[in-house]
Amino acid sequence: MLIGVMSDSHDRIEAIRAAIEKFNSESIELVLHAGDIVSPFSVREFEKLNCKIICVTGNNDGDPMALRKFLGGFGGELKDVFFKLEVGGRRIAVTHGEWPELVEALILSGEYDVVVSGHSHDASIRKQNDVLVINPGSCSYPIVDGVVTIGNGTIAVLNLEKMSAELLRL
Template structure:
């Protein structure tokens, strides 16, 4: 199982709930699709029982500080990450440029494309690619604190409200 989160936007209480939920689900990996915001949030992500892979979002202005804090836990943030997990190719991008998201999906290079930015949870299959937007952990825009759990072997993702 993979935990998928995005748009945490400094909401410490919501981040704590997300970390607790992900730990309770025994996920083997957590993917964060950006908009952490401030370096002080890193201490909460250190409580994860699994590795974290993340990307910068459009609101992550303090990139140097975020990069330094996350590197202390072995996580190196970039604007875009591609990885392979259990034989599946995954693209992780915040989603700021919709044309780039569309190109990732249409490329056929990835089994899974994970994005954030819109704060709206959505799971769809397009051109044979599973596209996952976990919504927003912060809950600021929608009033709902959401994340996703992906069963990568079954290629099935579910949105959870925390």
């Protein structure tokens, strides 16, 4: 099973569209969004996904009730701060990652095979304590050479069968 992972879309419609196009072309079966969608108007773009999306709130999501309503209108979900799910026999935790100690606690808990976070805009994939840790960076405002930039954002694809992930530049 292939899972799309994204974060920090910050209402940049063209970046959201590029991510959706990439996910649809990769035959992604589920998308996890690690927070900071921001405004309800940008949620409408996610309707174009060929799969379900589950999101977690981020520190810039101003109206979670409206985000939840718009996502729910087409079968998407918005969870508060943190959520866990089991997919393909793998236990996955998702949080925005505003609190690095929460991400570290999830990794060290031994309860998860995969931990997904966002917030930093700094894309990375690593193994820590036998946990695959994914930060897809920002699809809108990625960090390049230590500086937040506009455009050429990143997303990730998680392959549950191989327990591997790959960063993709938009």
